[in-house]
Amino acid sequence: MAKIKPRVKVPKTASAGDVITIKTLIKHKMESGQRKDKEGKVIPRKIINHFKVDFAGKTVFEAQIQPGTSANPFLSFSVKVQESGEFHFTWTDDDGSVYEAKKSIAVS
Amino acid sequence: MQIKSASRLVGRALLLPTLALSFSSVAFAGPDENQLIIEGETISTDTKAAAGNPLPHLYSGWRFRSIETQALQADDFENPAFTAVDTGEELWNTVDGSAGKSCSSCHNDAAESMAGVRAKMPSWSDSLGKPHTMETQINACREEQMGAEKWKWEAQDMLAMTAYVGLQSRGMPVALDLEKGEMQDWHDKGEDLYNTRVGQLNLSCANCHGGNFGKMIRADHLSQGQTNGFPVYRLKWGGLGSIHRRFKGCMDNIRATPYKRGSDEFIALEVYTANRGQGLSVETPSVRN
Numbered sequence: 549m550a551k552i553k554p555r556v557k558v559p560k561t562a563s564a565g566d567v568i569t570i571k572t573l574i575k576h577k578m579e580s581g582q583r584k585d586k587e588g589k590v591i592p593r594k595i596i597n598h599f600k601v602d603f604a605g606k607t608v609f610e611a612q613i614q615p616g617t618s619a620n621p622f623l624s625f626s627v628k629v630q631e632s633g634e635f636h637f638t639w640t641d642d643d644g645s646v647y648e649a650k651k652s653i654a655v656s
Numbered sequence: 657m658q659i660k661s662a663s664r665l666v667g668r669a670l671l672l673p674t675l676a677l678s679f680s681s682v683a684f685a686g687p688d689e690n691q692l693i694i695e696g697e698t699i700s701t702d703t704k705a706a707a708g709n710p711l712p713h714l715y716s717g718w719r720f721r722s723i724e725t726q727a728l729q730a731d732d733f734e735n736p737a738f739t740a741v742d743t744g745e746e747l748w749n750t751v752d753g754s755a756g757k758s759c760s761s762c763h764n765d766a767a768e769s770m771a772g773v774r775a776k777m778p779s780w781s782d783s784l785g786k787p788h789t790m791e792t793q794i795n796a797c798r799e800e801q802m803g804a805e806k807w808k809w810e811a812q813d814m815l816a817m818t819a820y821v822g823l824q825s826r827g828m829p830v831a832l833d834l835e836k837g838e839m840q841d842w843h844d845k846g847e848d849l850y851n852t853r854v855g856q857l858n859l860s861c862a863n864c865h866g867g868n869f870g871k872m873i874r875a876d877h878l879s880q881g882q883t884n885g886f887p888v889y890r891l892k893w894g895g896l897g898s899i900h901r902r903f904k905g906c907m908d909n910i911r912a913t914p915y916k917r918g919s920d921e922f923i924a925l926e927v928y929t930a931n932r933g934q935g936l937s938v939e940t941p942s943v944r945n
Contacts, residue, residue: 553742557733571733575742620739 744820885942
């Protein structure tokens with residue numbers, strides 16, 4: 549399916565100082581640019597090349613993604629949270645499109 | 657010299673059964689005791705068999721899988737089938753065919769209209785004169801109501817739709833209605849097929865999944881062959897597959913000539929196996945190895 553849709557999982561609540569696990573997944577073909585079609589022509593590269601997570605205006609996680617990453621890249625990471633706020637996820641595609649998702653957490 | 661080797665053989669022959677015995681009783685003794693909790697909701701993975709069921713107690717295939725595979729199904733986020741479920745949801749709302757309708761034009765919200773559907777499939781269809789499976793029912797809707805082209809049995813769109821519709825029944829007990837139409841005949845035909853030895857290895861379904869579940873068949877832990885989790889995401893396939901694909905795989909393994917997907921034989925077998933799991937919770941979309 550052509551539609552590119554991100555999914556994120558963030559705990560709804562946490563205590564201050566907790567280390568939480570965030571899981572992210574984006575449905576994407578991740579065409580590596582190494583493959584050829586039936587006529588022998590190279591299928592142009594189209595991958596998510598950059599992923600960034602901001603929390604309260606500060607980048608808490610960032611990744612550069614290279615070809616060779618499988619379709620539907622799943623990224624999971626840990627963050628230490630001190631205060632309530634909103635996570636802002638951005639995936640950047642090779643063609644310049646940006647896919648976004650937001651998820652807030654209540655910290656007590 | 658000859659005597660010596662013979663005594664060695666005897667020695668080994670004595671040793672082997674004890675080893676085999678300790679293996680089967682310690683490491684691979686039937687289903688485990690793990691509990692399946694998905695998004696905070698407990699899904700029962702075993703139940704007492706209904707009267708007339710050849711099995712004493714029913715266990716979902718989930719209970720026979722490794723902890724790692726079980727964990728994949730216990731979290732909707734990690735369950736790889738959910739990318740297909742997303743696709744299915746999109747398709748549900750996508751207009752297709754000459755009538756200009758989508759599934760949701762008639763059935764509205766799948767969460768309401770499709771709840772419980774998967775649990776009672778296959779079900780009798782008067783217009784068809786035979787049982788409808790999820791696949792044939794969806795295609796009937798597409799052709800008759802939407803004026804759209806039908807999907808192939810194993811097409812990605814079909815699997816996405818059966819997974820999405822099936823998910824709406826998750827946690828509900830499988831409950832087939834054998835009273836309707838000729839369902840009982842189809843069930844009995846399926847039972848015959850289930851117990852008939854076929855192929856070069858001369859095995860029937862029941863030889864493995866009847867009395868021998870819980871044992872190892874080479875590297876695989878034999879389950880009861882329940883169909884409550886289909887379409888299933890199999891790690892071996894790297895994608896979703898239908899019940900009939902699994903039947904075909906089993907038949908290939910016993911060196912038999914498999915029936916075609918959607919054939920009467922497989923539909924009969926599906927009716928029988930579904931009824932054999934009467935009472936088990938629907939787990940669609942499940943994850944297996």
